[in-house]
Protein backbone atom coordinates (compact mmCIF):
# COMPACT_ATOMS: atom_id res chain seq x y z
CA UNK A 1 0.00 0.00 0.00
CA UNK A 2 1.25 3.49 -0.82
CA UNK A 3 2.25 5.68 2.11
CA UNK A 4 0.80 9.17 2.58
CA UNK A 5 4.18 10.64 1.58
CA UNK A 6 4.31 8.51 -1.60
CA UNK A 7 0.80 9.61 -2.58
CA UNK A 8 1.52 13.30 -1.86
CA UNK A 9 4.82 13.31 -3.75
CA UNK A 10 3.47 11.55 -6.81
CA UNK A 11 0.80 14.26 -7.07
CA UNK A 12 3.36 17.02 -6.53
CA UNK A 13 5.63 15.63 -9.26
CA UNK A 14 2.75 15.49 -11.74
CA UNK A 15 1.66 19.03 -10.83
CA UNK A 16 5.21 20.32 -11.29
CA UNK A 17 5.53 18.73 -14.74
CA UNK A 18 2.17 20.11 -15.89
CA UNK A 19 3.06 23.61 -14.69
CA UNK A 20 6.42 23.48 -16.47
CA UNK A 21 4.72 22.48 -19.72
CA UNK A 22 2.19 25.30 -19.30
CA UNK A 23 5.14 27.72 -18.88
CA UNK A 24 6.72 26.35 -22.08
CA UNK A 25 9.74 25.08 -20.13
CA UNK A 26 11.57 21.85 -20.81
CA UNK A 27 12.24 20.42 -17.35
CA UNK A 28 13.38 16.80 -17.00
CA UNK A 29 11.66 14.47 -14.50
CA UNK A 30 15.09 14.13 -12.87
CA UNK A 31 15.10 17.83 -11.95
CA UNK A 32 11.86 17.48 -9.99
CA UNK A 33 13.28 14.40 -8.27
CA UNK A 34 16.36 16.41 -7.23
CA UNK A 35 14.14 19.21 -5.93
CA UNK A 36 11.99 16.75 -4.00
CA UNK A 37 15.03 15.12 -2.45
CA UNK A 38 16.47 18.53 -1.58
CA UNK A 39 13.18 19.66 0.01
CA UNK A 40 12.27 16.48 1.88
CA UNK A 41 15.66 14.97 2.75
CA UNK A 42 14.40 11.64 1.32
CA UNK A 43 16.03 10.06 -1.73
CA UNK A 44 13.95 8.68 -4.60
CA UNK A 45 15.03 5.14 -3.67
CA UNK A 46 13.98 5.57 -0.02
CA UNK A 47 10.68 7.07 -1.10
CA UNK A 48 9.85 4.29 -3.55
CA UNK A 49 10.94 1.48 -1.25
CA UNK A 50 9.36 2.22 2.06
CA UNK A 51 6.96 4.05 4.28
CA UNK A 52 9.42 6.86 5.07
CA UNK A 53 8.36 10.28 6.25
CA UNK A 54 10.18 13.47 5.27
CA UNK A 55 12.79 14.65 7.75
CA UNK A 56 11.94 18.34 7.22
CA UNK A 57 8.61 19.71 8.47
CA UNK A 58 8.49 22.54 5.90
CA UNK A 59 9.40 20.31 2.93
CA UNK A 60 6.27 21.17 0.91
CA UNK A 61 6.86 24.91 1.10
CA UNK A 62 10.55 24.40 0.19
CA UNK A 63 9.44 22.31 -2.82
CA UNK A 64 6.91 24.94 -3.92
CA UNK A 65 9.34 27.79 -3.55
CA UNK A 66 11.88 25.83 -5.69
CA UNK A 67 9.13 24.99 -8.18
CA UNK A 68 8.20 28.66 -8.56
CA UNK A 69 11.82 29.67 -9.10
CA UNK A 70 12.22 26.91 -11.71
CA UNK A 71 9.04 28.06 -13.47
CA UNK A 72 10.61 31.54 -13.81
CA UNK A 73 13.44 29.83 -15.72
CA UNK A 74 16.09 29.66 -12.98
CA UNK A 75 18.39 26.63 -13.47
CA UNK A 76 17.79 23.82 -10.98
CA UNK A 77 21.47 23.83 -9.95
CA UNK A 78 21.21 27.42 -8.60
CA UNK A 79 18.02 26.50 -6.73
CA UNK A 80 19.70 23.48 -5.13
CA UNK A 81 22.95 25.45 -4.67
CA UNK A 82 25.10 22.63 -6.02
CA UNK A 83 25.85 20.30 -8.90
CA UNK A 84 27.87 17.14 -9.55
CA UNK A 85 31.10 17.39 -11.50
CA UNK A 86 33.62 14.59 -12.02
CA UNK A 87 32.04 12.61 -9.19
CA UNK A 88 32.05 15.41 -6.62
CA UNK A 89 29.53 17.94 -5.38
CA UNK A 90 30.37 21.58 -6.16
CA UNK A 91 28.54 24.56 -4.69
CA UNK A 92 27.27 26.91 -7.39
CA UNK A 93 25.50 30.26 -7.37
CA UNK A 94 24.72 33.09 -9.78
CA UNK A 95 28.32 34.33 -9.86
CA UNK A 96 29.63 31.12 -11.47
CA UNK A 97 28.92 29.13 -14.60
CA UNK A 98 27.22 25.82 -13.85
CA UNK A 99 29.85 23.15 -14.63
CA UNK A 100 28.86 21.16 -17.74
CA UNK A 101 29.29 17.41 -18.25
CA UNK A 102 31.34 17.95 -21.44
CA UNK A 103 34.01 19.77 -19.40
CA UNK A 104 34.61 16.49 -17.54
CA UNK A 105 36.33 15.19 -20.70
CA UNK A 106 38.83 18.07 -20.45
CA UNK A 107 39.55 17.08 -16.84
CA UNK A 108 40.00 13.44 -17.88
CA UNK A 109 42.49 14.42 -20.59
CA UNK A 110 44.37 16.82 -18.28
CA UNK A 111 44.51 14.33 -15.38
CA UNK A 112 46.03 11.77 -17.72
CA UNK A 113 48.69 14.24 -18.93
CA UNK A 114 49.35 15.55 -15.39
CA UNK A 115 49.80 12.07 -13.97
CA UNK A 116 52.50 11.34 -16.56
CA UNK A 117 54.47 14.53 -15.78
CA UNK A 118 57.22 14.95 -13.21
CA UNK A 119 56.29 17.50 -10.52
CA UNK A 120 53.24 18.77 -12.43
CA UNK A 121 52.44 22.47 -12.12
CA UNK A 122 48.93 23.14 -13.41
CA UNK A 123 47.21 26.45 -14.22
CA UNK A 124 43.42 26.75 -14.71
CA UNK A 125 42.41 29.97 -16.51
CA UNK A 126 38.86 31.21 -15.82
CA UNK A 127 38.23 28.85 -12.93
CA UNK A 128 34.61 29.85 -12.14
CA UNK A 129 33.35 27.38 -9.51
CA UNK A 130 36.83 25.85 -9.42
CA UNK A 131 35.50 22.60 -10.86
CA UNK A 132 38.48 21.95 -13.17
CA UNK A 133 41.21 23.10 -10.76
CA UNK A 134 39.79 21.29 -7.73
CA UNK A 135 39.21 18.08 -9.70
CA UNK A 136 42.78 18.15 -11.03
CA UNK A 137 44.28 18.89 -7.61
CA UNK A 138 42.50 15.76 -6.33
CA UNK A 139 43.08 13.58 -9.41
CA UNK A 140 46.78 14.39 -9.88
CA UNK A 141 48.47 13.61 -6.54
CA UNK A 142 51.55 15.71 -5.88
CA UNK A 143 50.55 18.41 -8.35
CA UNK A 144 50.76 22.11 -7.63
CA UNK A 145 47.59 23.79 -8.91
CA UNK A 146 46.90 27.48 -9.40
CA UNK A 147 43.62 28.91 -10.66
CA UNK A 148 42.82 32.41 -11.88
CA UNK A 149 39.66 34.33 -12.69
CA UNK A 150 38.79 38.00 -13.17
CA UNK A 151 35.68 37.68 -10.96
CA UNK A 152 36.19 38.08 -7.20
CA UNK A 153 32.75 36.59 -6.56
CA UNK A 154 33.59 33.48 -8.60
CA UNK A 155 36.92 33.12 -6.77
CA UNK A 156 35.09 33.15 -3.42
CA UNK A 157 32.90 30.23 -4.59
CA UNK A 158 35.95 28.37 -5.97
CA UNK A 159 37.91 28.83 -2.71
CA UNK A 160 34.99 27.50 -0.73
CA UNK A 161 34.67 24.44 -3.00
CA UNK A 162 38.39 23.70 -2.68
CA UNK A 163 38.17 23.91 1.09
CA UNK A 164 35.02 21.72 1.33
CA UNK A 165 36.50 19.10 -0.98
CA UNK A 166 39.95 19.16 0.67
CA UNK A 167 41.84 20.30 -2.44
CA UNK A 168 44.96 22.44 -2.29
CA UNK A 169 44.65 25.14 -4.97
CA UNK A 170 46.14 28.67 -5.04
CA UNK A 171 43.53 31.12 -6.30
CA UNK A 172 44.37 34.55 -7.62
CA UNK A 173 42.40 37.34 -9.23
CA UNK A 174 43.91 37.88 -12.67
CA UNK A 175 42.48 39.33 -15.89
CA UNK A 176 44.10 37.01 -18.42
CA UNK A 177 43.56 39.49 -21.27
CA UNK A 178 45.50 42.28 -19.52
CA UNK A 179 47.55 40.99 -16.57
CA UNK A 180 50.68 38.84 -16.53
CA UNK A 181 50.25 35.11 -15.83
CA UNK A 182 51.31 34.59 -12.20
CA UNK A 183 54.27 32.42 -11.26
CA UNK A 184 55.20 30.59 -14.50
CA UNK A 185 56.33 28.16 -15.83
CA UNK A 186 53.59 25.52 -15.77
CA UNK A 187 53.68 21.99 -17.13
CA UNK A 188 49.98 22.06 -18.05
CA UNK A 189 47.48 24.85 -18.71
CA UNK A 190 43.75 24.18 -18.89
CA UNK A 191 40.96 26.58 -19.68
CA UNK A 192 37.27 26.73 -20.45
CA UNK A 193 37.15 30.41 -21.42
CA UNK A 194 34.07 32.41 -22.43
CA UNK A 195 33.38 31.41 -26.04
CA UNK A 196 29.77 32.11 -26.97
CA UNK A 197 29.44 34.71 -29.78
CA UNK A 198 27.15 37.58 -28.64
CA UNK A 199 25.10 36.97 -31.80
CA UNK A 200 23.90 33.71 -30.19
CA UNK A 201 22.47 35.51 -27.16
CA UNK A 202 18.93 35.75 -28.48
CA UNK A 203 18.61 32.10 -29.45
CA UNK A 204 20.08 30.76 -26.19
CA UNK A 205 17.99 28.85 -23.64
CA UNK A 206 16.59 31.45 -21.26
CA UNK A 207 17.93 29.48 -18.26
CA UNK A 208 21.44 30.22 -19.53
CA UNK A 209 20.99 33.72 -20.96
CA UNK A 210 19.00 35.18 -18.07
CA UNK A 211 20.74 33.49 -15.13
CA UNK A 212 24.35 32.51 -15.84
CA UNK A 213 27.04 35.25 -15.62
CA UNK A 214 27.61 36.89 -19.00
CA UNK A 215 31.30 37.38 -18.20
CA UNK A 216 31.56 33.56 -18.14
CA UNK A 217 29.66 33.01 -21.38
CA UNK A 218 30.40 35.71 -23.93
CA UNK A 219 33.67 36.78 -25.49
CA UNK A 220 32.29 39.96 -27.05
CA UNK A 221 32.30 40.41 -30.81
CA UNK A 222 35.31 38.11 -31.29
CA UNK A 223 34.54 34.54 -30.16
CA UNK A 224 38.24 33.67 -30.68
CA UNK A 225 39.47 36.48 -28.38
CA UNK A 226 40.73 34.26 -25.57
CA UNK A 227 42.22 31.61 -27.89
CA UNK A 228 44.08 34.30 -29.87
CA UNK A 229 45.56 35.63 -26.62
CA UNK A 230 46.46 32.11 -25.43
CA UNK A 231 48.05 31.12 -28.76
CA UNK A 232 50.09 34.33 -28.92
CA UNK A 233 51.26 34.59 -25.31
CA UNK A 234 51.14 31.32 -23.35
CA UNK A 235 53.99 29.37 -25.00
CA UNK A 236 56.55 31.14 -22.82
CA UNK A 237 54.58 30.37 -19.64
CA UNK A 238 54.90 26.61 -20.25
CA UNK A 239 57.81 24.41 -19.35
CA UNK A 240 59.56 22.51 -22.15
CA UNK A 241 57.24 19.65 -23.23
CA UNK A 242 54.27 21.33 -21.52
CA UNK A 243 50.67 21.15 -22.73
CA UNK A 244 47.61 23.33 -23.07
CA UNK A 245 44.03 22.00 -23.30
CA UNK A 246 41.03 24.23 -23.90
CA UNK A 247 37.31 23.79 -24.27
CA UNK A 248 35.94 25.40 -27.45
CA UNK A 249 32.69 26.25 -29.22
CA UNK A 250 31.79 23.33 -31.54
CA UNK A 251 31.82 25.66 -34.56
CA UNK A 252 35.38 26.92 -34.14
CA UNK A 253 37.61 23.81 -33.91
CA UNK A 254 39.59 24.39 -37.13
CA UNK A 255 39.94 28.17 -36.51
CA UNK A 256 41.24 27.68 -32.96
CA UNK A 257 43.61 24.92 -34.09
CA UNK A 258 44.95 27.19 -36.88
CA UNK A 259 45.74 29.97 -34.37
CA UNK A 260 47.94 27.54 -32.45
CA UNK A 261 49.63 26.10 -35.54
CA UNK A 262 50.33 29.62 -36.86
CA UNK A 263 51.90 30.58 -33.52
CA UNK A 264 54.37 27.67 -33.55
CA UNK A 265 52.67 25.25 -31.14
CA UNK A 266 53.22 21.50 -31.62
CA UNK A 267 50.88 18.49 -31.64
CA UNK A 268 47.81 20.67 -32.19
CA UNK A 269 44.67 18.54 -32.16
CA UNK A 270 40.92 19.13 -32.16
CA UNK A 271 39.12 16.61 -29.92
CA UNK A 272 35.45 15.69 -29.74
CA UNK A 273 33.08 15.41 -26.78
CA UNK A 274 30.93 12.33 -26.08
CA UNK A 275 28.28 13.67 -28.46
CA UNK A 276 30.86 13.69 -31.29
CA UNK A 277 31.06 17.52 -31.47
CA UNK A 278 34.40 19.36 -31.75
CA UNK A 279 34.85 20.48 -28.12
CA UNK A 280 38.56 20.74 -27.22
CA UNK A 281 41.80 21.89 -28.71
CA UNK A 282 45.05 20.64 -27.22
CA UNK A 283 48.63 21.60 -28.09
CA UNK A 284 52.13 21.37 -26.68
CA UNK A 285 55.44 23.22 -26.74
CA UNK A 286 58.87 21.80 -27.70
Ligand SMILES: C[S@@+](CC[C@H](N)C(=O)[O-])C[C@H]1O[C@@H](n2cnc3c(N)ncnc32)[C@H](O)[C@@H]1O
Nearest residue numbers: 099126127128149150151175176177192194216
Ligand atom coordinates in the same frame (compact mmCIF):
# COMPACT_ATOMS: atom_id res chain seq x y z
C1 LIG B 1 33.05 29.42 -19.26
S1 LIG B 1 33.41 29.95 -17.61
C2 LIG B 1 34.28 28.52 -17.03
C3 LIG B 1 34.13 28.25 -15.56
C4 LIG B 1 34.70 26.89 -15.12
N1 LIG B 1 36.12 26.79 -15.42
C5 LIG B 1 33.94 25.75 -15.77
O1 LIG B 1 34.49 25.11 -16.67
O2 LIG B 1 32.79 25.51 -15.40
C6 LIG B 1 34.67 31.16 -17.92
C7 LIG B 1 35.29 31.82 -16.69
O3 LIG B 1 36.26 32.76 -17.16
C8 LIG B 1 36.21 33.92 -16.35
N2 LIG B 1 36.73 35.05 -17.14
C9 LIG B 1 36.09 35.81 -18.08
N3 LIG B 1 36.91 36.75 -18.56
C10 LIG B 1 38.10 36.59 -17.92
C11 LIG B 1 39.34 37.28 -17.98
N4 LIG B 1 39.54 38.32 -18.82
N5 LIG B 1 40.35 36.88 -17.16
C12 LIG B 1 40.16 35.82 -16.32
N6 LIG B 1 39.01 35.14 -16.22
C13 LIG B 1 37.99 35.51 -17.02
C14 LIG B 1 34.74 34.06 -15.97
O4 LIG B 1 34.60 34.83 -14.78
C15 LIG B 1 34.33 32.60 -15.80
O5 LIG B 1 34.46 32.19 -14.48
